[in-house]
Amino acid sequence: MMEIGGLSKSYDGRPAIADLDLMVADDEYLTLLGPSGSGKSTLLRLIAGLERPDRGRILLNGEDITHKPAHLRGLGFVQQNYALFPHMTVAQNVGFGLANRLVDPVTDPAELGRRVDAMLDLVGLSGLGGRMVSQISGGQKQRVSLARTLVTEPRICLLDEPLGALDANLRERMTVELRRIRETLGVTFLHVTGNEAEALAMGDRMIVLDGGRAVQVAPPDEVFGRPATARVARFVNAYNLLEGETRDGAFVSGADRLPLPAGVHARAYAVRHDAVEIGDQAPEGWPAIEGRFVTAEFLGSRVLYFFQRRDGGIIEVERHLSQSDPLRFAQGEARVLHWDPAAAHLFGEDGRRVDAAQGGRA
Amino acid sequence: MHHLKFLRGGLAVYTALFIAFLYGPFVVMGILSFQKGPEGGPQFPILEWSTYWYRHVLGFAPPSRVAPLPIGEALVRSLTLAFATMVVSTVLGTLTAQAFRERFRGSGLVFYLVVLGMIVPGVLLGLGMALLANNLGIDRNWWSTAFVLHVVYTYPFAFLVMLAIFNRFDRSVEEASWMLGVTPARTFRKVTFPMIFPGVLSAMLFAFTLSYDEFPRTLFTAGSDVTMPIAIYGTFAVEIHPNLFAFGVLTTLFSFALLSVYGILMALSVRRARMRATGIQEEIA
DSSP states (O other), X not given: OEEEEEEEEEETTEEEEEEEEEEEOSSOEEEEEOOTTSSHHHHHHHHHTSSOOSEEEEEETTEEOTTSOGGGSOOXXXXXXXXXXXXXXXXXXXXXXXXXXXXXXXXXHHHHHHHHHHHHHHTTOTTXXXXXXXXXXXXXXXXXXXXXXXXTOOSEEEEESTTTTSOHHHHHHHHHHHHHXXXXXXXXXEEEESOHHHHHHHOSEEEEEETTEEEEEEOHHHHHHSOSBHHHHHHTTOEEEEEOEEETTEEEETTEEEEOOTTOOOSEEEXXXXXXXXXXXXXXXXXXXXXXXXXXXXXXXXXXEEEEETTSOEEEEEEETTTSOOOOOOTTOEEEEEOXXXXXXXXXXXXXXEOTTTOXXX | OHHHHHHHHHHHHHHHHHHHHHHHHHHHHHHHTTOOTTTOOSSSSOSSOOOHHHHHHHTOSOOOSSOOOTTHHHHHHHHHHXXXXXXXXXXXXXXXXXXXXXXXXXXXXXXXXXHHHHHSOHHHHXXXXXXXXXXXXXXXXXXXXXXXXXXXXXXXXXXXHHHHHHHTOOTHHHHHHXXXXXXXXXXXXXXXXXXXXXXXXXXXXXXXXXXXXXXXXXXXXXXXXXXXXXXXXXXXXXOOOTHHHHHHHHHXXXXXXXXXXXXXXXXXXXXXXXXXXXXXXXXXX
């Protein structure tokens, strides 16, 4: 188990990680989602020991490792660019850590070979051990990089955008593979990514990093269904996010007025793409916005419709084709977009979620 | 098109002249080294073709009025000095370049201090070193005062070569090794060094050749036991015989032999890598 407390790091006075707290459990797949510049690579490098924090502590199984050198931490780190040793074969790359590490090196060649072969099997590279790393494909390099780290049995394996450099097809296969390998070994993965779909699909838990802070730590379905801040709602890329202010018990954004629960004061209003309905008229008391049809995007099992609001903003509406037939609209056709008031997510002055039940602030 | 033809012709002439001036002296030296001896002098025409001067250099010729070249000991000294300089300068240059991978306080100043060694005119440096040694009562020797100046002179070259190598070096590879539990020292030996080795080789070649034919710094600081370039210069002062040319041809051939061995080794390693690559293609098929 790893505990991080009050971790801070700034570069030239600009904070990259600000007072971050985090708990990483044993045997879990944790994904860390953050836009570029959110400090996610910095966090990983701080945990790995490749950067020194300005403040804060990192405890690994109760031991303070904040100032321990990287090679004594017993953590694994799979780099984004793979960083394979170019002058070695695949098998030499995988066996390098085992044979050369300071603590408990494996000196028996037979034992080394056996463990390297077993690991190559696990990542699906059996028989490729004799190749030079310049002579294998990108996906294979990714697996070598992973195997090289996992064979040393790290206490936690840090992965820096491991799928970022792979093409879409390979990425989907590796997604499944990564989960399988992790479950086989029972090692904790901390997987950093800028891709919301990857973070949602892979993690047992998910951390959303924003401005150097963990703004939400929760299972993916909760991050997706109940984003903690307006910016989280933006990162998961499934919400229409309206900005405006509360006046006379209603949310005013541009030319539109949306009813609010009593006593709630919101600055941002989010509604999921698939919660919006398209019609001629909204049911009594439902929030509604008038939009002119711009275009539709066919995505196989679902269709995204784009409507333009009176003040120019775009509202996206998602409809699953398993539940309804595709709709046809004329260019510029005006429709009333409406949704169940319960589908509204409201965010206050500080960007944090405000719930009707809590009453919010007056 | 017409212009292009003209330009091409011009460039061809330019290149021909360049090559003529580059190799002309060597060709002349090569021809004159086969002059008849011991009567023939270092000028045309060739009285009669002979290998007399080669035998003279190697000590097989019968004694004559031309004294043998005093190069035996000087050559050993020069090679020893060049080798020691090469080792020290390459190690220093590599370590300094390694330090410059991180920005540190005063790095700009240190950079110029190191590079100063190759900018300051050699004659001044040699003279200065000689005066300093005299004032401090230190004997001037090829292995002490001259050696120090050789290192001062070649170290910046080795440093700059290694700096260029480290500029292109991907440090995430080292980080990967540390994260596998390998100490920084072992990482340097097992990962960094093999990757920068071609650069180290270039730095070594630079340091060796620069030291081997260094003249002005050595002239003032080597004391009475001189190095090769100075020994040869010393024979100019008396009279020039074609045995110098024969010696020049022999050293050049020696250099070519070394380069050929280097080239063959490189070619072999490239072929091995390619064979491994084709072996893989068969595996895929």
